[in-house]
Amino acid sequence: MAATTALVGRPRHGRVIPWGxxxxxxxxxxxxxxxxxxxxxxxxxxxxxxxSLAAGAADLLPADFTLGxxxxxxxxxxxxxxVAEGGSGGSVNFWLFLRNxxxxxxxxxxxxxxxxxxxxxxxxxxxxxGRDAVFLLFLTALMVPPIFTTLPNFVLIKELGLLNTYLGIxxxxxxxxxFAVFFLRQFFLGVNAGLEEAARIDGAGHVRIFFRIIxxxxxxxxxxxxxxxxxxxxxxxxxPLLVGKDESxxxxxxxxxxxxxxxxxxxxxxxxxxxxxxxxxxPMIILFAVLGRRIIDSxxxxxxx
Amino acid sequence: MTSxxxxxxxxxxxxxxxxxTPPPPTRRLGDLPVAVLxxxxxxxxxxVFYLWPALRGLYLSLTKYNVLTPPRFVGTANYERLLGDHxxxxxxxxxxxxxxxxxxxxTVASVLLAVLLHRLTRSxxxxxxxxxxxxVANVVVALLWFWMxxxxxxxxxxxxxxxxxxxxxxxxxxxLAIPTVALVNTWRHLGYTALLIYxxxxxxxxxxxxxxxxxxxxxxxxxxxxxLPLLRPVMAMVMVLTxxxxxxxxxxxxxxTAGGPINATRVIYFYIYDxxxxxxxxxxxxxxxxxxxxxxxxVAYLQLRLTRAGESDLxxx
Numbered sequence: 001m002a003a004t005t006a007l008v009g010r011p012r013h014g015r016v017i018p019w020g021x022x023x024x025x026x027x028x029x030x031x032x033x034x035x036x037x038x039x040x041x042x043x044x045x046x047x048x049x050x051x052s053l054a055a056g057a058a059d060l061l062p063a064d065f066t067l068g069x070x071x072x073x074x075x076x077x078x079x080x081x082x083v084a085e086g087g088s089g090g091s092v093n094f095w096l097f098l099r100n101x102x103x104x105x106x107x108x109x110x111x112x113x114x115x116x117x118x119x120x121x122x123x124x125x126x127x128x129x130g131r132d133a134v135f136l137l138f139l140t141a142l143m144v145p146p147i148f149t150t151l152p153n154f155v156l157i158k159e160l161g162l163l164n165t166y167l168g169i170x171x172x173x174x175x176x177x178x179f180a181v182f183f184l185r186q187f188f189l190g191v192n193a194g195l196e197e198a199a200r201i202d203g204a205g206h207v208r209i210f211f212r213i214i215x216x217x218x219x220x221x222x223x224x225x226x227x228x229x230x231x232x233x234x235x236x237x238x239x240p241l242l243v244g245k246d247e248s249x250x251x252x253x254x255x256x257x258x259x260x261x262x263x264x265x266x267x268x269x270x271x272x273x274x275x276x277x278x279x280x281x282x283p284m285i286i287l288f289a290v291l292g293r294r295i296i297d298s299x300x301x302x303x304x305x
Numbered sequence: 306m307t308s309x310x311x312x313x314x315x316x317x318x319x320x321x322x323x324x325x326t327p328p329p330p331t332r333r334l335g336d337l338p339v340a341v342l343x344x345x346x347x348x349x350x351x352x353v354f355y356l357w358p359a360l361r362g363l364y365l366s367l368t369k370y371n372v373l374t375p376p377r378f379v380g381t382a383n384y385e386r387l388l389g390d391h392x393x394x395x396x397x398x399x400x401x402x403x404x405x406x407x408x409x410x411x412t413v414a415s416v417l418l419a420v421l422l423h424r425l426t427r428s429x430x431x432x433x434x435x436x437x438x439x440x441v442a443n444v445v446v447a448l449l450w451f452w453m454x455x456x457x458x459x460x461x462x463x464x465x466x467x468x469x470x471x472x473x474x475x476x477x478x479x480x481l482a483i484p485t486v487a488l489v490n491t492w493r494h495l496g497y498t499a500l501l502i503y504x505x506x507x508x509x510x511x512x513x514x515x516x517x518x519x520x521x522x523x524x525x526x527x528x529x530x531x532x533l534p535l536l537r538p539v540m541a542m543v544m545v546l547t548x549x550x551x552x553x554x555x556x557x558x559x560x561x562t563a564g565g566p567i568n569a570t571r572v573i574y575f576y577i578y579d580x581x582x583x584x585x586x587x588x589x590x591x592x593x594x595x596x597x598x599x600x601x602x603x604v605a606y607l608q609l610r611l612t613r614a615g616e617s618d619l620x621x622x
Binding site for chain 1: 336340344350356359418438460495496504595597601602
């Protein structure tokens with residue numbers, strides 16, 4: 001019987017060389033190489049001297065190794081130094097933009113997940129007239145492409161005087177997204193009613209049930225949603241570009257776009273650009289290194305449910 | 306125990322204090338007072354940032370509006386104008402080309418990758434590596450490839466040189482710009498899409514493969530006769546999500562070609578952005594957004610119909 005499971009779809013004919021598996025692995029290794037090489041190239045270029053890139057364009061190691069690109073990007077080198085290595089004098093106020101990205105992504109994630117969870121609780125576990133109609137209304141918002149609401153939202157944020165404030169960047173995603181409510185409701189529906197009943201007999205009210213039972217029991221899906229929200233928010237470019245160009249609230253993605261538009265058209269400061277992209281990508285890569293399994297598992301979770 | 310005091314059913318208590326007699330909670334209302342409290346933040350978010358802007362967008366599409374002076378109602382003028390706007394038709398054509406190339410390559414490659422992952426390994430590391438590009442912002446991915454595909458210094462063109470081939474102006478050639486942008490985004494989304502499909506593959510019971518193996522079916526045959534048909538509901542959902550996402554390409558274009566060369570990559574999102582924020586033509590931009598909305602709804606509806614997404618082949622079997 002164990003033999004049958006081992007067989008699972010892989011008939012073995014004696015000692016035939018498993019060409020299929022070898023070819024399969026070859027393709028897989030190729031895909032991984034194609035995925036990783038660009039990241040290596042980003043790293044390699046960021047340690048190069050922009051002026052030497054032309055001569056050593058095909059070198060696998062950094063062309064004329066230097067930390068100059070990082071010094072330029074962080075605004076640590078003088079204009080003369082920067083120009084000597086092919087920079088433009090433009091810099092990225094990295095620590096400020098990193099802080100802005102963290103503030104925006106964190107508040108969006110905490111607010112959106114928490115408020116969506118509250119709503120999901122009301123839709124999944126409470127009985128009230130109009131519940132299903134309201135939920136359906138929420139769901140229709142899933143079908144609306146973001147651009148349709150983005151333009152009027154921009155006008156609204158402008159009218160509220162919130163352009164170039166954290167609140168303006170965060171507000172449209174702070175209270176809910178239809179997806180978050182829908183996603184959490186699915187899981188809250190599955191909570192064992194006996195648990196709730198027992199708590200109610202002990203005299204627990206809805207607030208207590210929400211915090212002590214619903215949230216802890218569903219910490220898996222909630223973490224999943226939080227991770228995905230954080231990644232989406234961190235990588236968002238369009239909305240912060242519209243409402244948060246000002247340096248004081250500029251997030252990393254927007255900063256990167258501006259840094260790119262500052263480099264001269266003819267001979268861009270590639271090393272500087274790659275150092276900046278690496279800086280912008282690094283926090284997500286670190287998050288991935290720490291939460292690897294959770295993130296990978298969460299992908300299947302959301303798409304298919 | 307003491308938690309009743311924090312119970313969100315505060316409104317009745319207030320009422321009771323003012324009237325002197327506690328009103329019995331009516332059956333008909335159920336948990337309404339509590340529910341209102343729980344739904345309120347999300348409901349405010351929904352009304353202010355989804356419902357109201359959607360209605361307002363619809364209204365703005367019927368106006369001439371530059372954000373600085375109040376909108377002026379012009380009826381269907383914006384919609385009539387777009388019929389004759391060759392940039393609009395160009396944007397539609399370019400976007401369609403992008404979607405076809407992006408979705409075509411991405412779907413085939415991700416199904417292949419998902420099946421390989423499923424059949425060959427359970428390694429978390431391998432799945433982690435292929436997912437990596439998805440975690441990095443579009444803007445980062447766009448700049449990275451902009452550099453690698455640079456005509457003069459890009460490593461890809463050096464490789465072509467080395468192979469004895471002609472250099473290619475990936476982003477600079479108007480025939481190649483859109484395929485280039487599409488393939489760059491395929492690179493970013495390949496692993497993510499593959500993992501979605503991989504999750505679908507894991508739901509297919511192994512017994513189906515055991516039965517097929519007993520019948521002497523080859524891997525190739527099993528893929529076409531077992532895997533693909535059973536994957537259909539998952540594929541349908543994945544396709545709807547990726548196609549709708551694909552129509553909304555913006556970031557990559559914005560930081561690399563900015564619509565050029567000569568409108569070759571002026572995709573619909575970028576055109577709308579350009580109209581609204583560079584030419585202050587908000588009303589017309591809102592009209593284009595409405596049209597895009599209708600197109601997306603139509604595409605999603607067609608896809609769901611064609612793929613019978615709601616049905617599962619497993620349940621019947």
